[in-house]
Amino acid sequence: MRVVFAGTPEPALPSLRAFLASDRHEVLAVVTRPDAPAGRGRHVLRSPVAALADEHGIEVLTPHKVSEPAFLDRLRELAPDCCPVVAYGALLPQAALDIPQHGWINLHFSLLPAWRGAAPVQAAVRAGDDITGASTFRIVKELDAGPVFGVLTEAVRPGDTSGDLLDRLAEAGAQLLLSTVDGVQDGTLEPVPQPEDGASYAHKVTVEDARVDFGAPAHAVDRLVRAMTPDPGAWAGFRDERIKLGPVAVTGGDPLGPGELRVERKQVLVGTATKPVRLGEVQAQGKKRMPATDWARGVRIEPGERLS
Incomplete structure (x- = not known):
């Protein structure tokens, strides 16, 4: 034809x-x-x-x-x-x-x-x-x-x-x-x-659709981030800036409040409405993607800080 x-x-x-x-x-x-x-x-x-x-x-x-x-x-x-x-x-x-x-x-x-x-x-x-x-x-x-x-x-x-x-x-x-x-x-x-x-x-996905709501259950956060990867890229607020987030992993362990960050030796955890999730790669504005542990060391996260 x-x-x-x-x-x-x-x-x-x-x-x-x-x-x-x-x-x-x-x-x-x-x-x-x-x-x-x-x-x-x-x-x-x-x-x-x-x-x-x-x-x-x-x-x-x-x-x-x-x-x-x-x-x-x-x-x-x-x-x-x-x-x-x-x-x-x-x-x-x-x-x-x-x-x-x-x-x-x-x-x-x-x-x-x-x-x-x-x-x-x-x-x-x-x-x-x-x-x-x-x-x-x-x-x-x-x-x-x-x-x-x-x-x-x-x-x-x-x-x-x-x-x-x-x-x-x-x-x-x-x-x-x-x-x-x-x-x-x-x-x-x-x-x-x-x-x-x-x-x-x-419907067509907007940048606002890609914002992660850490008040949702861990499985919903996981799905949203994977759904928005690579385009337009899942994101959250941190210190009045947007950071992009790569796929996360649902974990166990002690609970955290929604969005609350906890930095451990080999992982960075963030709280949801249910279980914490482990951050994968993070990309700050104007920066390259990097492992969450490297990002956390660079920004020196204080106790009680959150992703919003």
């Missing part, structure tokens, strides 16, 4: 590579978000999908809005049979959805209808789901509500961060998306409507 691939961040790369390597499909162009400032220096960078397309000499389309007439005209000129999508990052108007004969087929990192929306992997980790997965579906106007072609399942491991889980889903999901488009081409695959019951939503 003649395809135009839509995607933006690194988790879309395994799927794009799968289509580039396939002898059944021709990648005519990619659609991705416009170049944007990134990193500490705020240098303008191509998206990972755009950079990979550049390496292969493939046309890159970067509309600010998918409804732009110039973009829609170019998409009609390309006349794709299908548009595979992975984490593109923008809503698609009906005028765009109507162009490819076989529609836009999205790889979404959840078992739909669970965790529709922008941050399904983070939501699964934070909720403590034991099983998640990925789904391919035909995009319709309603958010992530289109009929489903195929699914795969993936266990959420006890120490998984969102980054760990997303890496596995991106790799496995690439083959699911490719086989879905193969099946659509062959006429052997028909989508099944999503059930009306059981839908849940994973």
Whole structure:
């Protein structure tokens, strides 16, 4: 099939590579978000999908809005049979959805209808789901509500961060998306409507969502920190500044008040509503990440100090 691939961040790369390597499909162009400032220096960078397309000499389309007439005209000129999508990052108007004969087929990192929306992997980790997965579906106007072609399942491991889980889903999901488009081409695959019951939503995560509440139980603190790792990064307040926190470990031992710090020879503990948790890596503002014990020695924590 003649395809135009839509995607933006690194988790879309395994799927794009799968289509580039396939002898059944021709990648005519990619659609991705416009170049944007990134990193500490705020240098303008191509998206990972755009950079990979550049390496292969493939046309890159970067509309600010998918409804732009110039973009829609170019998409009609390309006349794709299908548009595979992975984490593109923008809503698609009906005028765009109507162009490819076989529609836009999205790889979404959840078992739909669970965790529709922008941050399904983070939501699964934070909720403590034991099983998640990925789904391919035909995009319709309603958010992530289109009929489903195929699914795969993936266990959420006890120490998984969102980054760990997303890496596995991106790799496995690439083959699911490719086989879905193969099946659509062959006429052997028909989508099944999503059930009306059981839908849940994973809204875009904000920096404020990533603030750790040490008044919550230890297991909830653990899940939140892992869910926000690596992006946008869990954080807490310390001496009127924000510090970023890497994954923690639930421990036993003497209880501490919520947020209360205790520095021991080989660990730094912080209290929650239940058991203390052991801090992993800490990153103070303007500093590199470091083990919590090194951070604690550097700031010289006083008895009774807390993370807030």
